[in-house]
Amino acid sequence: MRRSVRPAAVLLAAALLLGGCSSIGGTSAAAPIRQSVDTSEYVPSATNPDPSRKIPGITIKKFAGAQHVPSNVRVAYTHNPPIGGRHDQVWAACNGVVYETPVRVEHLVHSLEHGAVWIAYDPARLSAADVAALATLVEGKPYMVMSPYPEMASPVSLQSWGHQLAVDSVTDPRIDQFITALRVNPNTHPEPNASCDIPSRYFDQDDPPPYQPLPAQSEIDGATIVAEEG
Template sequence: MASGTKKKRSSKNAVRAARGSVVARRGFPWGTVIAVVAVVALAAVVVTYYLVQSAPKRALAQWTPSADNPDPSLKIPGIVTVQYQGSVHILPTERVAYDHSPPFGGPHDGYWAACNGIVYPNAVRTENMVHSLEHGTVWIAYNPDQVSGDALNKLKAKVEGKPYTMMSPYPGLDKPISLQSWGHQLKVDNADDERIDEFITALRTNQNTYPEVGASCDALGPGQFDPDNPPAFDPSPPGPDAKPMNYQGSTGAQQDTTGGMSTAPAAPTSASQ
């Protein structure tokens, strides 16, 4: 009897030992745990990358024009706005006594400055640059004595290859950087100012803020406006013959048509000169 009991116990112990041996051989499932951790880590990296990369766009979303918010720029601290009459043209030989420096609206040359993502290395005649603003362009002007190196490259990156955007030095500028769109201006102290991107997002081709929606920004070429040899900036104060801000246009000045130019004469020259 005792012998039989011992055999049963021995058999049970053998079974337990066999099971323990199998468990020991299987061990802890490290491979599965490592795989799960790797997947979770990869997902975290992807989400983090997306959040970091999309952060600038998400931050600028509130500055995108909409039916409910046609001119978001009005909420940008430091913005200056003025109402200007559009389509008032002067001759290439004439100047305008602008009310702001740089100007951002008012009478202007009949030929617009090329403005499809161009960075002008030298200062350009103001009257041509203002015409481009009338077409929905943002113009970044900078003081060449104050902006150079990395700061200049940061500004260039916001312009080069970007439709309806242009940039040029502006000698004598009272701030390092000044942004212009038609009827809007913002001056800032450095190229890292987040308001620069807010201004561009809110106003470039914002159809609620400029007169000639659909007008071209392409280069006109030699004899009109050649971006490779543009008319030079004149730093001298406008003379007594400069056209005032309430000027109504010069006879014979080029006139815009949708996407192009017209050689039809302007309205008769205003008596106010």
């Protein structure tokens, strides 16, 4: 199984990072510089089981686990991108996968339940170099996943189970703090030791189910759309 699905924009941006800048359409685009961040105080411990609580701007909400829906059912999530609640019975591959296209969120929420951190970004608001900088945090890293996501309130949003952080810049140090505090943190997600790998016959990471806009709460009819929590 391949570990990542890299879009053309990310491949181009990787070249930009190596070259330092690029001229596209007559303008120069410098690669973002991500500073080294000391995240030692965000490592989970017995006395500090959820260090993410110290991160400014973080949203935290409790969700029950194991609320599965079949693939023909949509969930009306209250967070966008979603961070917990009902989800597809099949999880999205999440061991260092950088998806080329937006992915059906019900699968990604299941990945969060397994302890993954999901980085979502608005492709209309980030440069190719920005996307490449984010991809370095994900590609080949266990329990990390990244995908484009339209219609977000911020350029970048990080999700783990019951946790969310919106940031405006790929160089924001809170990104590293969030990942350190929450990736496979057994204190913050319902299924410790659950896998992020999945056979392609269940979920093809090279051709994942496509994203669809979240249905509204007003659309819930008890059949094909369900509430985030029952």
